[in-house]
Amino acid sequence: MFYFYFYPFMTDEAPRYSYSDKERQTIFNDEFMPHIHAMYNFAYRLTLERDDAKDLVQDTYLKAYRFIDSFQRGTNAKAWLFRILKNSFINDYRKKSKEPNKVDYQEIESYYNSDEVDRQITTDLRVETLKDMMGDEISNALNSLDVDFKTVIILCDLEGFKYEEMAKILDIPIGTVRSRLHRARQLLKEKLSTYAKSMGYKNA
Amino acid sequence: MEPQKQSPDNLQEVNAKCKEMLQLIIDGEATEEQRLYFKEHMDECLPCFKGYELDAALKEVLKSKCCGGHAPHDLVDQIKSKIEQPKF
Numbered sequence: 528m529f530y531f532y533f534y535p536f537m538t539d540e541a542p543r544y545s546y547s548d549k550e551r552q553t554i555f556n557d558e559f560m561p562h563i564h565a566m567y568n569f570a571y572r573l574t575l576e577r578d579d580a581k582d583l584v585q586d587t588y589l590k591a592y593r594f595i596d597s598f599q600r601g602t603n604a605k606a607w608l609f610r611i612l613k614n615s616f617i618n619d620y621r622k623k624s625k626e627p628n629k630v631d632y633q634e635i636e637s638y639y640n641s642d643e644v645d646r647q648i649t650t651d652l653r654v655e656t657l658k659d660m661m662g663d664e665i666s667n668a669l670n671s672l673d674v675d676f677k678t679v680i681i682l683c684d685l686e687g688f689k690y691e692e693m694a695k696i697l698d699i700p701i702g703t704v705r706s707r708l709h710r711a712r713q714l715l716k717e718k719l720s721t722y723a724k725s726m727g728y729k730n731a
Numbered sequence: 732m733e734p735q736k737q738s739p740d741n742l743q744e745v746n747a748k749c750k751e752m753l754q755l756i757i758d759g760e761a762t763e764e765q766r767l768y769f770k771e772h773m774d775e776c777l778p779c780f781k782g783y784e785l786d787a788a789l790k791e792v793l794k795s796k797c798c799g800g801h802a803p804h805d806l807v808d809q810i811k812s813k814i815e816q817p818k819f
Binding site: 555589592665712 | 785794
């Protein structure tokens with residue numbers, strides 16, 4: 528089956544089902560479309576542009592429809608869609624935008640996870656301060672993180688994915704999910720702490 | 732036998748173990764055994780308690796203040812009209 532080699536994503540999953548047109552419509556409408564808002568929010572946080580987010584979500588849904596035969600009905604459609612979106616972002620969008628000097632975080636992840644760095648990044652952020660902050664303030668801090676770090680926080684804390692699902696969406700081992708999440712939260716707390724101080728938050 | 736109390740050597744080990752467990756607990760990925768262990772330790776360890784409190788608050792604040800936005804109204808229609816085109 529030559530078709531298999533042209534899969535833009537999920538090369539490990541050949542088309543396994545052959546749904547009728549009616550079934551395709553049902554899967555698309557009942558299992559894929561309900562996640563449109565979560566998908567848009569994820570895309571917006573990745574691209575930080577509303578038009579780009581729309582394009583990314585549209586591309587993702589069109590791919591999902593085109594490759595619907597590799598999706599098993601009744602399984603985790605949200606994780607499946609998030610994985611396509613993340614891959615589309617990396618393969619298409621990020622290439623286009625040519626971000627300068629991208630750092631390969633996988634490479635320096637081991638450094639980031641050392642105890643030494645943990646000692647350097649100690650935040651004195653207080654629970655009360657955190658709770659007083661506005662949604663926009665938290666959101667901006669999250670959006671300002673490097674894409675690999677904000678992604679794990681979005682998947683885990685905003686969307687409630689389990690580690691195992693995140694590992695599949697991101698194509699990384701669970702151990703890496705855990706360490707990246709730990710680091711991402713440290714960085715986020717540090718940003719929030721610095722911000723709170725600059726804004727003169729009481730107790731910051 | 733005396734239950735394993737926290738001697739200086741042991742304490743370091745316990746803290747390292749708890750630091751690792753903290754994230755699993757916050758994310759609901761810990762086993763029952765880990766949760767009990769952590770709870771027991773946290774009750775008598777202020778840094779661990781504070782760490783737990785802050786991380787739990789962060790997760791809660793992210794969830795309550797950063798999600799729930801809506802996709803633009805026309806996006807759904809645009810997607811549907813595209814897949815209804817004959818080439819699809």
